[in-house]
Every structure is written in C-alpha cells, then in structure tokens.
Amino acid sequence: MSPSKSRTDALMAGEELSSAAQRERRKRIVDATIALASKGGFDAVQMRAVADRADVALGTLYRYFPSKVHLLVSSLAVELERAQEKMDRTTVPGDSAYERVLFVLGRITRGLQRNPHLTEAMTRAFTFADASAGAEVDRVAWLMESMFTRAMSDEEPTDEQKAIARVIGDVWLSNLVAWVTRRATATDVANRLELTVRLLLK
Amino acid sequence: MSPSKSRTDALMAGEELSSAAQRERRKRIVDATIALASKGGFDAVQMRAVADRADVALGTLYRYFPSKVHLLVSSLAVELERAQEKMDRTTVPGDSAYERVLFVLGRITRGLQRNPHLTEAMTRAFTFADASAGAEVDRVAWLMESMFTRAMSDEEPTDEQKAIARVIGDVWLSNLVAWVTRRATATDVANRLELTVRLLLK
DNA sequence: GAAGTTTATAGAACGTGTTCTAATTCGGGC
DNA sequence: GCCCGAATTAGAACACGTTCTATAAACTTC
DSSP states (O other): OOHHHHEEEEEEHHHOOOOOHHHHHHHHHHHHHHHHHHHHHHHOOHHHHHHHHTTTTTHHHHHHHHSSSHHHHHHHHHHHHHHHHHHTOOOOHHHHHHHHHHHHHHHHHHHHHHHHHHHHHHHHHHHHHHHGGHHHHHHHHHHHOOOOOHHHHHSSHHHHHHHHHHHHHHHHHHHHHHOOOTOOHHHHHHHHHHHHHHHOOO | TTTHHHHHHHHHHOOOOOSSHHHHHHHHHHHHHHHHHHHHHHOOHHHHHHHHTTTTOOHHHHHHHHHHHHHHHHHHHHHHHHHHHHHSOOOOOOSSSSHHHHHHHHHHHHHHSSSHHHHHHHHHHHHHHGGGGHHHHHHHHHHHHHHHHHHSSSSSHHHHHHHHHHHHHHHHHHHHHHHHTTOOOOOHHHHHHHHHHHHHHH
C-alpha cells in the first residue's frame, strides 16, 4: 500500500536504522513502553502516553511501530534477548536436560514474576497479536524455543528436541497467562512446569 | 461496585435467568455473536452490530455480558459444550489413550478449522481475556481438559492424567492461535499435536 | 548552499468498546 | 386496574487505538 512499506518493515525489525537519531528514537520508544508497562500493564501502555514519554510525535511512533501490539511484542523480543544474554554468561547447572531446562525455566519465570505488570502487558500483546504481527511473533517464539534447546544440549538440536522445546514454550506461555490473569499462583506455575518437563524429558 | 453485581454474575453464567424472555434474549445475543464471528472474525463482532442483530439495546447487551471478551468466551463455552455433546454420542475408536486422544483432538480441530473466522474470534478473545473474565476462562479451560481426560479413560482421571490433559490443551490452543494467525498450516498443527500426544502418552 | 525528498511534528478526526442519561416498558403485589 | 422497582430502550458521550492533514525540520544530491 504505502510506498514506504519496505522501509517501515526495516524500522520495525530494528535493523538498518539509517541515522543515530533514529536508533535513539527507537530506543526511547521501547524504553517508554517498558516503563509504562511496568507501572500499569497493558492498559497503561497508551499510544499517546508512549509518544509523550519518548518525546516523539504520535505519527512518528506509528511510523516506527505500526500498532500497539507490534510495539509490545517487539519490546518483548528486546527483553528476551537481554534474558538470553544474561543466561549466556551463566553456567547452567544440572547433569541432565531435565535439570538444565528446569533451571532455565525457573529462572526466567521468576524474573518475569518480579514484574507482573510488564509480564501482563507482554503476554497479552503476544497472544492477542494477529497475522500482521506474524514476523514479530515468530521472532519471539524462536527466541523462546532456542532458549530451551540450548539448555537441553550444546549440540545442534534434533527435530525431536525442537519439538519438545516448542511444547515447553507453549505450556510456559499458557501458564504465564494463567498467572497473569490470577487463575494460577506462582506455585501452581512452578509445579505445572516441573511436571510438564518431567513428562517430556524423563 | 454496582449494586446489581451478583445479579449480573447470574446472568453471565446463563443460569437462573428469571423469565423466559430473558433466556430468549440471551440466546439471541449468543446466536448473533456466533453469526457475526463466523462471517468476519473478532473484528466483525462489534457490540453495536451484535445488539442490532439480537434486537436488543446496547445497554441490555452490556447488562448480559459485561464486555466483548466475556461475550466471546461465553459463546466459546457454548460451542465447546455442543462439541462435547456430539462427542458423547460417538464411540471413540482406539485401543490406547494415545489413539483415542488423537481421535478427539483431530475431530475437534477439523471442526474448528471448518470455520476459521469463528475460531479466530474465539481463540483471540480467550487468550486476550483479563482477570475479570477469569470465571468464564476457567470454565472453558475445564471443558477442554475434561474432553481429553474422558478420551484417556472412562474412570475418574488421576492427577497425572489431568496434568497431561492440561498440557495437551495448552499445546492445542497455542497451535490453533498459530494457525489462525497463519504462522502454521493445518498440517503443521496436526503434526505437532500428534507429536505432543506421542511424547506424553506413548 | 539550494532544490527536492524524506522524516518528524502538532493536532484534528474517525471508529469502536464502554459508560451514562432520560424516558419507557415490564412484572409482581395491593 | 394501579403502583413500584427493575429491566429495557434510544441515543449521547467518552476513551483510546488509529489515520489523516498541514507544516516544519532534517537529510541528500547536485
């Protein structure tokens, strides 16, 4: 449709941002998003508020992220990348895939539970995303999957391992959602994840 | 908050509707919702349109269902109940839990895939639901879970079986969402479900 | 460094979910 | 039949995501 479509896509992916000023703007926007989400969750991430806080016009915000869902899912990807980097600097303990996956799961889960509003905002955006945010959603799904395959073994994962990682990701997300909507306690989540990983890896 | 809160809850649950006229209204609303969702998905279920089609004022619609999400999740529960009833009239083939669960899963999944817009509307509402719709969401989750436990055995399910049913439900939903957002084909979904059930029950 | 193009800005405008208001109708007790 | 409180109605009003418009600023290219 719009003549700048491919351009916009590049902006969304966060790559090839021509100028430093643009990288700055994008960062300010993501930071504002995370700050607002941390304070009040999905509903507090209002596009006008994000634009204000990032010192950017509403139109500019929409040029960088074509919708609220894109914005939040992209921010989720940024957060997961940070978590992954942190995990890379840790030696994951455990003698079996079972133990190592549980360790990783537990750690990230507790990290998310430390910031319930942010988690609520991101999981809701992720699960509400429609086809137009497919690329961003795929990226997050891939990040999650590779987090678990890495914990399972150092080698290139087999198809079976990838499948297991995907199942774990599905269950993980669904339990986060249940926790966020107060249909499950933190203990419930931990128990269910433990059980799931046991069923799949033991 | 509102003095008629408990009253409203009763209306939402669809029970104890005082008059026949009210039961009628509620049915017209759910029917209108399903019709609109079938035609155009989540976005086509517009509250004004539902009210019009159900021949009910907008305020009345909101008295029966406090939000669009409640409305759609309640309609999903109605649909699942129908599917369950149909399943009850069928003899599920298969010698093992594995085979029987796969049969049930395949059948319901194909049923949903026959009506993509309706499925999109309902899965998106379900996954977007916030804490206020917890009761409705729990009801749907319970319906899903018991569908699978019933397929696994005729007896009262063990805790382990319930846990397995829940995992299957999580994976199922997540794959439906992936299909609805065009990140997975019907074949992908079938393969992943088959693999998941195999990992869990074989 | 001027002309032309892309990007950013301020703010109005629009659509749809939700809430509110005032008037009307309905159903049950006298 | 009449009265009362609850339910329903039509429609205005409001909130927030999104789009659009007009103008200004920032860049490219020559």
